[in-house]
Amino acid sequence: MATGNHAVFSHEVSPSMNSSPFPMQEWLAIYLQHVGGVAGTVHLRQGDGLALAAALNIPPQVVEVVRWVPRGKGMSGRALQIGEVVTNCSLIDEDSKGAQPVGDGVAGHAAVALPIKDSSGSVLAVLGVAFDEECEIGEVEIAQLLAAASSLPLAPRVAV
16 A cells, blocks of 8 residues: 555565465465555566566556566566566656566556565566555565565475
């Protein structure tokens, strides 16, 4: 939920979300509700890019474009490339921070791409969240988003 110019996140996401045949989609819907997002994606790492695993409130034409995201392309690809959070104060504004605007029908203004890492620091997934208003997504909000994302239902992976 956003208030003023700052996003406020007040709820935790339930860790038991594996009962649905589409656990990632269900998880994303609950996550977005709890953090006040209006649209979102989950991309899983596959080789040198990201494969779309779940999308909510993303227009079909955008879903087609983001089914596969190469390293460095868009907000999610950039988050994979640098291994850090990428933010954008406006999905419509040309002056984005670290990524090109994606305003083609995606609900929302401010957005964040959160790299989800394993214990060795390798990116396993990138979680994208769009908010319904332009807002500052600062370090506190990013920490809250990442903490809530810790329940993302990923298959266990062993770091070698």
